[in-house]
Each structure stands twice: as C-alpha cells, then as structure tokens.
Amino acid sequence: MIYFLNLISLVAILFIVSSLIHFLITGNTPPLITPSSTREKLLEIIDLEKDSVFYDLGCGNGGFLIHLSKRFPKTKFVGIENSVIFYLVSKIRVFLSGRKNIKIKFGNFLYTDVSEATHLYMWIFVRDMDKLLEKFSKDLKNRAKVYSLGFTFTDKKPKEIVKVGNGKDFARIIYVYEF
DSSP, X not given: OHHHHHHHHHHHHHHHHHHHHXXXXXXXXXXXXXXXXXXXXXXXXOOOOTTOEEEEETOTTSHHHHHHHHHOTTSEEEEEEOOHHHHHHHHHHHHHHTOTTEXXXXXXXXXXXXXXXXXXXXXXXXHHHHHHHHHHHHHOOTTOEEEEESOOOSSOOOSEEEEOSSOOSGGGEEEEEEO
C-alpha cells in the first residue's frame, strides 16, 4: 500500500513539475481541468446535432470530451492538446472509454485547422484570446459557436453571457460567441 501511495505521489509531483516547465518554456496556458459545475452548465447550453463538430482547444485529459460524447453520441468531437503528457493521457482515456466519435490531435491550437468546427470550447489564457479572434474570424463559418470560459475577446462582444453558480472566480462565466 505504501508503495502505491509513493507511486501516486511521484506521478503527481512529475505532473505538476512538467506542467510548470511547459508553461515556463512555451508561455501557453497552463493545463487546467474544467470544473464539474461548469461542465454541467455547458451541457445545458450546448445544443449538438448529428452533423455538429465540437472542438475542445486545450482538451487536457480528454474528460470533458468523453463526457460530452456520451451525451451526444452522433456528434464528432476533436480535442487539440500541445502538452505531450496530457495528449498521451487523453489518447489513453479516449481509447479506454471506447468512444469512437472522439479524435485527439497533438499540436498548438493557434496553428491547427478548426474550419470544420460548428462548436468550439476553450479555457484559454487572456494572452491568446485576440490571436484566436483573428483566426476564428477567418476560419469559422456557418454561425459557429465559441464557448469561452472566463476570458473574452477584446474586439468582439459575446452573444450571451452565462454565469455558473455564485462564485466570483474566473471559471464562473461562460462567454458565448457566434462567428
């Protein structure tokens, strides 16, 4: 039992250190997992159909995509992750879940083609928001919806603002945009 606890502690420490190193080297948004209360609120406001294509930028461990794909089994899901550790974890989780409608891609979401997306979710650090606005304005079509947790674009007003719970932290507001 002690061996198992030591192993878990070692894995947790390696995860934290690698996440910090990744953030310091790349300057990209550090890995964060969407809180469960926010996931549930997103499930209430996201309406996915058979021909929908849902992208999760910075999909982390893939948990949110797996959760969504169970609710919407006919929808195509794509996760983009640039952390090698999270990419591998999400690939393994998706494989073990048996969900055939999820694809995980390794890469930087700033340079990944998202033009097929009808819906897109992100919890992206404010530094990258305006870079994404330019990209989305060029790439997204057909009134694609973007759900941004906690952060807004400088030059685009959200179509809708959805509050999650009564907390005041930055993970309590979902900004919904239409392109």
